[in-house]
Amino acid sequence: GQNIDQPTEMTATEGAIVQINCTYQTSGFNGLFWYQQHAGEAPTFLSYNVLDGLEEKGRFSSFLSRSKGYSYLLLKELQMKDSASYLCAVLDSNYQLIWGAGTKLIIKP
Amino acid sequence: DGGITQSPKYLFRKEGQNVTLSCEQNLNHDAMYWYRQDPGQGLRLIYYSQIVNDFQKGDIAEGYSVSREKKESFPLTVTSAQKNPTAFYLCATTGGDVHEQYFGPGTRLTVT
Numbered sequence: 001g002q003n004i005d006q007p008t009e010m011t012a013t014e015g016a017i018v019q020i021n022c023t024y025q026t027s028g029f030n031g032l033f034w035y036q037q038h039a040g041e042a043p044t045f046l047s048y049n050v051l052d053g054l055e056e057k058g059r060f061s062s063f064l065s066r067s068k069g070y071s072y073l074l075l076k077e078l079q080m081k082d083s084a085s086y087l088c089a090v091l092d093s094n095y096q097l098i099w100g101a102g103t104k105l106i107i108k109p
Numbered sequence: 110d111g112g113i114t115q116s117p118k119y120l121f122r123k124e125g126q127n128v129t130l131s132c133e134q135n136l137n138h139d140a141m142y143w144y145r146q147d148p149g150q151g152l153r154l155i156y157y158s159q160i161v162n163d164f165q166k167g168d169i170a171e172g173y174s175v176s177r178e179k180k181e182s183f184p185l186t187v188t189s190a191q192k193n194p195t196a197f198y199l200c201a202t203t204g205g206d207v208h209e210q211y212f213g214p215g216t217r218l219t220v221t
Contacts, residue, residue: 004151008149031207040217042215043152043199043212045211050207087151087152097210101150
C-alpha cells in the first residue's frame with residue numbers, strides 16, 4: 001500500500017531552526033509537496049520538489065532524496081506564527097496526491 | 110479577486126438528513142476535488158472532477174455524491190448513508206506552475 005510517515009508533533013523555540021521529516025512509500029513518484037495548515041483553516045502551499053536536492057524559499061527550505069523516499073522541511077528563524085501543522089503529500093504514478101497525517105509544530109517563546 | 114469559496118463555514122444537521130456543501134471557484138481551473146479531514150489525520154479524497162460533467166470516486170466515496178454541471182461549481186452532498194459524517198470538508202482545485210492544489214476555507218460539518 002501507499003504510506004507517508006511524519007512525526008505527529010514537534011516543539012521548538014522561537015528564533016531556532018526545526019527540521020520536519022517525511023518518508024514515503026508510494027506507487028510511483030511525480031513530486032512531493034509541503035503545505036502549512038493553521039488550526040481550523042485550509043492548507044496553503046509551501047514548496048514542491050521533484051528532483052533530488054534542496055529548494056530554498058526565504059526562511060523555508062525543502063529537501064528531497066528520491067532514492068531514500070525521504071524529504072524534510074527546514075524552518076529557520078522560527079516565529080510564533082509558524083505554529084501550525086505541516087503536511088507532506090506525494091503525487092503518485094496516477095497523479096493522485098497521497099497525504100501524510102501532518103506534523104503539529106508548537107513554537108515556544 | 111480569484112479564489113475558492115465554500116459555504117457555510119459551520120453546518121449542523123440531524124442524523125438521517127442529507128446535506129449539500131457548496132464549492133465555487135473563479136480561477137478557471139478544470140480539476141476540482143473534495144477532501145475530508147478528521148482530527149489528527151491527513152486529507153482523504155472523496156471525489157474529484159477533471160472536467161465538466163465528469164467525476165471520479167476517491168478513496169472514501171461511499172455515502173457521498175457530487176455533480177459538476179458547471180466549471181465553477183462542484184457541490185458535495187453528504188447523504189444519510191454516510192456513517193460518520195462529522196468532519197472538516199475541504200474543496201480544492203489544481204493550478205499554478207507545479208500544479209499545486211489551492212483550497213477553499215473549508216466547511217466544518219457536525220451531525221448529531
